[in-house]
Amino acid sequence: MDTIRLTQLSHGGGCGCKIAPAVLADMLKSMPQMQCFPNLLVGTETADDAAVYRLNDEQALVATTDFFMPIVDDPFDFGCIAATNAISDIYAMGGKPILALAIVGMPVNTLPMEAIQKILAGGASVCASAGIPLAGGHSIDAPEPIYGLVALGLVHPDRVKRNSSARAGDVLILGKPLGIGVLGTAMKKGVLDADGYRQLIDTTTQLNTIGAELAAMDDVHALTDVTGFGLLGHLLELCRGADLGALVEANKLPLLAAAIGFAQQGIGPGAIARNLDSFGADVAFADDVPDWQRRLMADAQTSGGLLAAVAPEKADEVLALFHAQGFASAAVIGRMQPGEPVISVAQ
Template sequence: MTEAPLRLTELSHGGGCGCKIAPAVLTEMLSHMPAAQPFANLLVGTETADDAAVWRLNDEQALIATTDFFMPIVDDPYDFGRIAATNALSDVYAMGGTPIMALAIVGMPVNKLPLAAIGRILEGGAAVCANAGIPVAGGHSIDSPEPIYGLVALGIAHPDVIKRNRDAREGDVLVLGKPLGVGILGSAMKKGVLDADGYAQMIATTTRLNKVGPALAKLPDVHALTDVTGFGLLGHLLEVCRGAGLGATVEASALPVMPAAIPFAQQGIGPGAIARNLASCGDDVQFADGVEEWQRSVLADAQTSGGLLVACSPDTVDTVLATFRNGGFSDAAVIGRMHAGAAKVQVEK
């Protein structure tokens, strides 16, 4: 009898950005951190929930530094490597920067996973970095009980175009660059109910680099940028609200969602991170009558390598949408706006 091939997702208790520690738990953990010392050249540090740290090198250049890694969200080693690398580089793009170099983070159960499979993971990550025009210049590896892969990503931007998630303004329009539903499709795959078309939708969005970040950041009326990952759209939008001291309204009917994810969401299929994310949001998210349960799940779904979320003035919305679409993001859509008020999110039908 032929032994069934080993599935990557069977080797880990979680997958993709769904592995992230819940926002409320993370906040409690970080509350014990000592107060940061002032550094004149540290433009972005831990004082806000931004996507990366930023250090001013000189009047023309700022260094962007971030790291991201997780356990497999898919079983194909090459695809896992590509998704993890795309996700890690996204944080540089979300700050308005251009990646310049990456270091690999590798933790593998070498006694369980064939070396050829590990090699394919690394190849997938290297392929994405090549697409981004950067080298994988080194890294670190350990023997670990679960497979882990990701990158340290370094980038460069002009200090004046760095985009923080706290700089959204009252009246700004919210634009989302990629469709939602990654975690839901990943859960369907683990249950064995995801077909080839659904898998293709998931891979297409999770391996598309958010290269439009620098072009968006240079638009004078783009005020804030972040990317939507493990905390779901609601969690990351709340970070924008709290940073800016503003409220936000989201139109559930306007959300771009991968078509394959909708029936699974309606059946209640999704990662455990959905419930954790909703619990972490608590009373800071209010749902209007008529917002369906599956839409709530999509809003809180843990995205892996998700889209850029842009806060921009109403006059520049068409330019932002054109920038997304010229970059290959045909699903980019206006989903809501920022307004005066408490740092909460109101979800309308």
């Protein structure tokens, strides 16, 4: 097993495997709207993180699925990252996870059984940390390794945190540092040292449990998690859902220290270019924002941080809660503002 690198068995890795935003939008444009289901509180309309279905006056079911190919070579770490990433969508809606099912596609004639077992064990360990059972799933023989979860959770119908309900003047808080895709690419190239790898694992395996606490705060107006479309892609979804603009201050962004040098060298996943192409005229960079910062803002994050739009008078309280819950890098990165649904990036 020591001679097999998981990342060499797949053409992409982590949330960098996601279809580019513009291509996905074109694929989905003919999808029918679910207006005939009044209990469907959140569907596909605003590209939110999970579906939400009202069960009764006190409970709504949050349902999501997420899976991808390896972003790291260690099988156990891959399983942990994939499971953490999938469960994050429940927290991003303000929910608490209750159950998970595994999605497994493995090249069974190529990958040793021990490696497959470790991937499954990694996923199971994260479910245990989240306090939920991994209660089953489905598996296929696939040409590339694929792992992820179906995750289910519960939230009060009045506490659902959508990505479309930000308000003008809201402060934007990002819970985790950027640079995950850059570090994953550096690892695949064999240039990531042990400290950089530890930064990658520590970030991608940190559960966004704070989302369930943010659900109880009325002044947290909108919430999403930052994954394959990068910070700018997911912030654009907030802007379009609320019909507002946003300002991002590049010098305030939390960044993984090990990713900065690699980003300055141009190292990163192909998803960066695909994301930047998809943004088009909807993102305007100031002239003094260098290319490497632009790339980090478009970097495909795997199991990235929550992005919250918060009433300005409560921003300090929410930021303190992030820090108290172990999100030491959480920072205010900008604000929502009136105008067209575009993002302005200043230094």
